[in-house]
Amino acid sequence: MKIFYLRDKHKRPVTTVAYELTDNDTVxxxxxxxxNPLDQFRKGMGVHIACTRLAIGKYHRAPLDGAISFxxxxxxxxxxxxxxxxxxxxxxxxxxxxxxxxxxxxKANDPDYLxx
Numbered sequence: 001m002k003i004f005y006l007r008d009k010h011k012r013p014v015t016t017v018a019y020e021l022t023d024n025d026t027v028x029x030x031x032x033x034x035x036n037p038l039d040q041f042r043k044g045m046g047v048h049i050a051c052t053r054l055a056i057g058k059y060h061r062a063p064l065d066g067a068i069s070f071x072x073x074x075x076x077x078x079x080x081x082x083x084x085x086x087x088x089x090x091x092x093x094x095x096x097x098x099x100x101x102x103x104x105x106x107k108a109n110d111p112d113y114l115x116x
């Protein structure tokens with residue numbers, strides 16, 4: 001299991017993302033924990049919530065296409081999960097703060113995002 005953080009425009013973390021690859025690195029499972037804007041972000045709490053959601057099956061699942069391999073490029077895996085959060089189109093949805101932070105991350109790190 002790996003962890004990364006989505007940050008707001010002030011570079012403050014707002015969402016913790018826990019993810020893992022399964023099925024011979026062909027599927028990504030990920031879970032998020034977004035801090036309420038009234039609370040102070042605590043990495044330990046975010047990690048605990050996101051990892052617990054992943055462990056108990058409250059996660060999002062998406063196939064990786066054949067050209068993408070975790071062993072080749074970890075950033076592609078992070079980009080895929082971040083794109084899912086940015087679009088907010090999944091069954092459980094994502095808070096607006098998480099979508100905003102994901103969009104900021106993609107603008108800075110994913111050259112293809114500008115064309116989508």
